[in-house]
Amino acid sequence: MSLKKRGKYQYGDSQADIRDELLRYGKKNEHAAHHFADAICKCGGKLFELSLDDNEGAAVRTCVGCKTEHAIGDSEEFLEEAELEECACPCGGEAFEITIGVSLYEDSEDVRWLYLGCRCPKCGLTAVYGDWKNEFSGYKKLLKRV
Numbered sequence: 001m002s003l004k005k006r007g008k009y010q011y012g013d014s015q016a017d018i019r020d021e022l023l024r025y026g027k028k029n030e031h032a033a034h035h036f037a038d039a040i041c042k043c044g045g046k047l048f049e050l051s052l053d054d055n056e057g058a059a060v061r062t063c064v065g066c067k068t069e070h071a072i073g074d075s076e077e078f079l080e081e082a083e084l085e086e087c088a089c090p091c092g093g094e095a096f097e098i099t100i101g102v103s104l105y106e107d108s109e110d111v112r113w114l115y116l117g118c119r120c121p122k123c124g125l126t127a128v129y130g131d132w133k134n135e136f137s138g139y140k141k142l143l144k145r146v
C-alpha cells in the first residue's frame with residue numbers, strides 16, 4: 001500500500017491509500033484530516049458512482065451493485081440548493097472507492113472541514129474529489145454517514 005506519483009496524479013493500489021492522499025491534501029489546506037471512514041453500502045458493495053457539489057457541500061453516492069443512493073455525511077440538508085455533478089476519473093472510470101476524512105476543531109469532537117477522496121480501481125488514480133467547510137457536532141456521527 002503506497003501512493004505513487006505519475007504525471008500530476010497520485011496512484012494507489014488499495015482503498016487505504018486514499019487516506020494518505022487526504023492527509024497530504026489536508027496539510028496543504030491547513031486543516032489536517034484527523035479521522036477517516038470508508039464508504040460501504042448496506043449490500044456490502046464498495047464501489048460507487050459519485051455526484052457532488054463542493055460549493056454547497058453535498059455529495060451523493062450510488063452503489064454500482066444495488067443502485068442504492070446515499071447522501072454522504074450531512075449532505076441531505078444541502079441537496080435542495082446543490083447542483084450535483086457526476087464525477088469521472090480521467091481514465092473514463094465512473095466507479096470509485098470512497099473514503100472521507102474530517103478535520104476537527106482543536107480539543108473538540110466537532111468537525112470543521114470535510115474531505116472526500118476517491119480511488120478508481122480501473123487505473124488506481126487516487127484524488128480528493130471535493131472538500132468543504134463542514135460544521136458538524138460530533139465527528140463520529142458524521143463518519144457513520146459516509
Ligand SMILES: [Zn+2]
Nearest residue numbers: 041043063066
Ligand atoms: Zn449496494
Ligand SMILES: [Zn+2]
Nearest residue numbers: 089091120123
Ligand atoms: Zn481511472
